Amino acid sequence: MVTTVPGPKSQELIGRLGYIQNTMATQFFVDYKNSHGNYIRDVDGNNILDLFNQISSVSLGYNHPRFAETVQNPENLHQFINRPALGFFPGEDWVDRLENSLLSVAPKGLNRVVTMACGSCSNENAFKSVFMAYKRYLRGGTDYTEEEKRTCVMNVAPGAPPLSILSFQNGLHGRTMACSSATHTKWPYKMDFPHMDWPTADWPELKYPLEEFVDENRAEEDRCLEKVNSLMEEFKSKDEDVAAIIAEPIQSEGGDHYSTPYFFQGLQKLCKKHHSYFIVDEVQTGGGSTGMMWYHESFDLPQPPDIVVFSKKAITGGFYFTDELMPREGGRVFNTWMGDPSKVLLMETMVNVIKEENLLNNCKVTGEYLGKGMHQLEMKFPDQINKVRGPGVFKAVDVKTPEHRDKIMRQLRDRGVLVGGCGDRTIRLRPSLILQEHHADIFLDIFEGVLTDN
Amino acid sequence: MVTTVPGPKSQELIGRLGYIQNTMATQFFVDYKNSHGNYIRDVDGNNILDLFNQISSVSLGYNHPRFAETVQNPENLHQFINRPALGFFPGEDWVDRLENSLLSVAPKGLNRVVTMACGSCSNENAFKSVFMAYKRYLRGGTDYTEEEKRTCVMNVAPGAPPLSILSFQNGLHGRTMACSSATHTKWPYKMDFPHMDWPTADWPELKYPLEEFVDENRAEEDRCLEKVNSLMEEFKSKDEDVAAIIAEPIQSEGGDHYSTPYFFQGLQKLCKKHHSYFIVDEVQTGGGSTGMMWYHESFDLPQPPDIVVFSKKAITGGFYFTDELMPREGGRVFNTWMGDPSKVLLMETMVNVIKEENLLNNCKVTGEYLGKGMHQLEMKFPDQINKVRGPGVFKAVDVKTPEHRDKIMRQLRDRGVLVGGCGDRTIRLRPSLILQEHHADIFLDIFEGVLTDN
Ligand code: FES
Numbered sequence: 001m002v003t004t005v006p007g008p009k010s011q012e013l014i015g016r017l018g019y020i021q022n023t024m025a026t027q028f029f030v031d032y033k034n035s036h037g038n039y040i041r042d043v044d045g046n047n048i049l050d051l052f053n054q055i056s057s058v059s060l061g062y063n064h065p066r067f068a069e070t071v072q073n074p075e076n077l078h079q080f081i082n083r084p085a086l087g088f089f090p091g092e093d094w095v096d097r098l099e100n101s102l103l104s105v106a107p108k109g110l111n112r113v114v115t116m117a118c119g120s121c122s123n124e125n126a127f128k129s130v131f132m133a134y135k136r137y138l139r140g141g142t143d144y145t146e147e148e149k150r151t152c153v154m155n156v157a158p159g160a161p162p163l164s165i166l167s168f169q170n171g172l173h174g175r176t177m178a179c180s181s182a183t184h185t186k187w188p189y190k191m192d193f194p195h196m197d198w199p200t201a202d203w204p205e206l207k208y209p210l211e212e213f214v215d216e217n218r219a220e221e222d223r224c225l226e227k228v229n230s231l232m233e234e235f236k237s238k239d240e241d242v243a244a245i246i247a248e249p250i251q252s253e254g255g256d257h258y259s260t261p262y263f264f265q266g267l268q269k270l271c272k273k274h275h276s277y278f279i280v281d282e283v284q285t286g287g288g289s290t291g292m293m294w295y296h297e298s299f300d301l302p303q304p305p306d307i308v309v310f311s312k313k314a315i316t317g318g319f320y321f322t323d324e325l326m327p328r329e330g331g332r333v334f335n336t337w338m339g340d341p342s343k344v345l346l347m348e349t350m351v352n353v354i355k356e357e358n359l360l361n362n363c364k365v366t367g368e369y370l371g372k373g374m375h376q377l378e379m380k381f382p383d384q385i386n387k388v389r390g391p392g393v394f395k396a397v398d399v400k401t402p403e404h405r406d407k408i409m410r411q412l413r414d415r416g417v418l419v420g421g422c423g424d425r426t427i428r429l430r431p432s433l434i435l436q437e438h439h440a441d442i443f444l445d446i447f448e449g450v451l452t453d454n
Numbered sequence: 455m456v457t458t459v460p461g462p463k464s465q466e467l468i469g470r471l472g473y474i475q476n477t478m479a480t481q482f483f484v485d486y487k488n489s490h491g492n493y494i495r496d497v498d499g500n501n502i503l504d505l506f507n508q509i510s511s512v513s514l515g516y517n518h519p520r521f522a523e524t525v526q527n528p529e530n531l532h533q534f535i536n537r538p539a540l541g542f543f544p545g546e547d548w549v550d551r552l553e554n555s556l557l558s559v560a561p562k563g564l565n566r567v568v569t570m571a572c573g574s575c576s577n578e579n580a581f582k583s584v585f586m587a588y589k590r591y592l593r594g595g596t597d598y599t600e601e602e603k604r605t606c607v608m609n610v611a612p613g614a615p616p617l618s619i620l621s622f623q624n625g626l627h628g629r630t631m632a633c634s635s636a637t638h639t640k641w642p643y644k645m646d647f648p649h650m651d652w653p654t655a656d657w658p659e660l661k662y663p664l665e666e667f668v669d670e671n672r673a674e675e676d677r678c679l680e681k682v683n684s685l686m687e688e689f690k691s692k693d694e695d696v697a698a699i700i701a702e703p704i705q706s707e708g709g710d711h712y713s714t715p716y717f718f719q720g721l722q723k724l725c726k727k728h729h730s731y732f733i734v735d736e737v738q739t740g741g742g743s744t745g746m747m748w749y750h751e752s753f754d755l756p757q758p759p760d761i762v763v764f765s766k767k768a769i770t771g772g773f774y775f776t777d778e779l780m781p782r783e784g785g786r787v788f789n790t791w792m793g794d795p796s797k798v799l800l801m802e803t804m805v806n807v808i809k810e811e812n813l814l815n816n817c818k819v820t821g822e823y824l825g826k827g828m829h830q831l832e833m834k835f836p837d838q839i840n841k842v843r844g845p846g847v848f849k850a851v852d853v854k855t856p857e858h859r860d861k862i863m864r865q866l867r868d869r870g871v872l873v874g875g876c877g878d879r880t881i882r883l884r885p886s887l888i889l890q891e892h893h894a895d896i897f898l899d900i901f902e903g904v905l906t907d908n
Pocket residue numbers: 117118119120121122176571572573574575576630
């Protein structure tokens with residue numbers, strides 16, 4: 001480390017950017033050209049071990065040579081220059097691209113997919129898909145009425161029905177209005193914005209380590225499932241039927257909160273019972289760092305979820321869906337671009353590298369090593385950190401207070417390690433899939449030093 | 455033309471794509487590599503004059519050499535490989551990029567800008583910006599209450615207030631929930647989706663040619679302005695204050711409906727009167743094809759709009775905004791990526807080409823030629839087409855019925871010209887900025903042939 005972070009050059013650029021837009025979230029400016037692998041280099045020349053990876057959206061580290069090849073291959077040039085309106089005019093290779101990228105790693109039982117450009121439009125269109133399917137079920141085969149056609153355009157019933165999406169306290173699903181209505185993390189994300197008053201259920205508050213509190217945790221999950229069921233009944237009785245439940249396999253932004261497979265199995269059962277749909281939001285958990293491409297597959301669901309949403313590490317946004325969720329008309333799950341073929345091309349490269357280099361296994365192996373080291377620190381500093389948790393390299397640990405967390409994160413950064421915060425007092429690691437044991441060692445050393453000094 | 459459209463290869467690919475997703479809107483598959491300038495080449499080898507340009511989102515035609523240079527320049531490679539979370543970790547050159555691209559063509563009086571990835575998240579965040587500003591005004595300097603902090607996360611008042619956005623019948627602002635609540639075009643875009651019940655005002659129904667119906671049109675615009683005013687009063691009296699009016703300078707998807715500068719001046723006055731904000735959505739009208747970078751500048755507003763939204767031809771999404779609309783906290787106009795530097799880089803190239811080649815003037819000159827030809831056809835086929843209209847190459851013409859429109863569009867396509875439909879029975883031309891008179895001639899010839907055969 002050459003300077004503390006943000007260094008003088010970053011500060012100067014933050015000053016300049018401040019004339020253009022709000023910079024209160026800006027951490028530092030980055031020399032992307034000279035960032036490599038797990039190291040992000042800031043404009044002041046600091047090489048920082050990046051365990052946050054652009055809010056968990058970098059899979060293969062910085063400037064991976066295979067991505068460079070993909071961009072530089074003259075055969076691919078046209079993909080980066082011409083952006084199609086994919087819903088009208090897809091490119092010659094589009095079906096191949098989808099098959100070689102997204103469909104080649106589809107969650108078990110799901111073989112349909114649609115691309116979008118980010119996690120928010122993915123969830124928004126997932127919601128539209130379930131609203132359509134739920135109303136098809138209610139209509140039982142009758143056609144839209146003229147009144148529905150007239151009223152939907154004016155945002156009133158019956159064309160615009162008061163259907164709802166059930167979400168969880170501390171869940172995050174995006175920042176556009178429907179996604180944000182299903183989001184319940186921090187007040188700055190929501191203050192002063194109108195939202196849909198949809199049902200919000202409790203997420204189980206499990207005790208860690210999970211294997212030591214099996215009975216208590218089961219009771220807590222049963223309590224939450226019962227609450228979900230009663231909310232679904234309550235909203236149906238007010239004619240605001242719950243068309244879908246949406247959940248993250250691991251509540252990430254909310255604080256890396258886990259549940260057991262039993263909870264997700266229970267949610268799926270409740271969906272079946274109420275003829276609702278089950279949307280699993282893998283925007284943060286998907287893409288491999290848990291040691292699995294899609295973390296919900298660890299839940300042993302008897303049937304696939306109805307929809308699995310992705311973005312971030314998947315490079316393209318979008319969602320997988322079942323036959324039942326297929327729109328019956330054109331242009332309804334739609335926008336101008338519907339994703340970006342150049343991102344899908346990069347995703348194909350990523351998928352190939354993951355397979356060739358067995359990176360899911362790397363995440364398991366490195367993750368086990370990293371977890372062991374973190375547990376040792378937990379035993380050494382029990383008054384400062386606890387609840388070390390997480391599959392693969394998708395790790396988290398709680399600290400004492402929000403202030404303690406922010407201080408530790410600052411100190412880590414000034415000593416050369418970038419991590420993320422989540423929840424009130426959680427530190428999350430969102431490493432790339434190419435993290436090695438020696439990177440884990442560097443983090444563990446520096447973390448130990450910071451804890452020692454606190 | 456080698457085949458009708460879609461030809462056999464397109465049909466085969468549509469069949470394959472149909473196993474993956476809904477294809478009912480798919481027109482044909484494209485050989486993007488071999489599409490050039492104003493010609494899109496389909497997979498069956500048809501070279502089609504493209505006057506629709508990916509729903510109005512292509513500025514310099516296909517495979518423009520300057521875009522190729524930008525992608526192939528090794529200095530830029532890292533921009534296409536590494537996608538930052540711009541709100542936290544912008545790149546070294548980010549301020550320069552913004553200054554050289556978006557800010558170098560900013561609408562008069564607006565020198566702040568934030569990037570987003572598409573038109574929908576741009577409008578959603580424009581709405582958030584006005585909600586924050588409007589509540590700041592109502593609060594008069596007092597801080598958020600604990601009750602507001604608690605309730606906003608649960609989507610209920612007072613933290614989630616029932617503020618509204620006033621929009622217009624036949625307006626379109628995007629497909630995510632808040633944008634879609636301000637959208638009132640076709641029922642398939644909205645059917646079965648819950649929406650916010652926000653105020654919808656009439657858009658003036660002007661008589662064409664505008665210069666012949668000045669008095670009638672003024673009366674009609676006064677009627678609509680009065681309606682806007684009374685809706686603003688009505689919603690304020692129900693405590694659902696209108697935080698902003700959003701309008702397109704030309705209602706595009708809704709049917710290429712125009713207003714006069716007087717109407718926009720009147721809307722701005724009403725915003726000032728009610729302490730609301732004025733959002734001008736230039737997603738389709740912006741980017742040069744009207745002969746101006748931003749069409750609202752033709753309205754001679756005494757002050758700039760509070761927000762001007764862009765996407766499509768701008769390559770990046772985002773919006774310009776005034777000082778007053780600057781968020782006072784970080785992370786509130788925010789999402790993971792907040793746009794994409796590689797798109798802003800391409801936009802910079804586009805802006806340079808527009809300036810160097812004087813393409814705004816080209817749109818005026820070619821547009822005048824094209825308009826003259828279309829007016830001649832209007833005189834020749836008065837029973838089939840009317841209301842030829844539009845600045846620059848941003849042209850439209852109405853035909854007899856929706857069926858007549860669809861038939862004409864199909865025939866044009868089979869003879870080698872791609873146009874777009876909008877409204878009930880309008881044909882819209884959304885040419886690139888590099889359209890030349892000889893392209894206009896080709897269109898006019900083929901259009902005349904089609905009209906002759908109908
Ligand atoms: S809402 Fe997803 S890219 Fe704009």
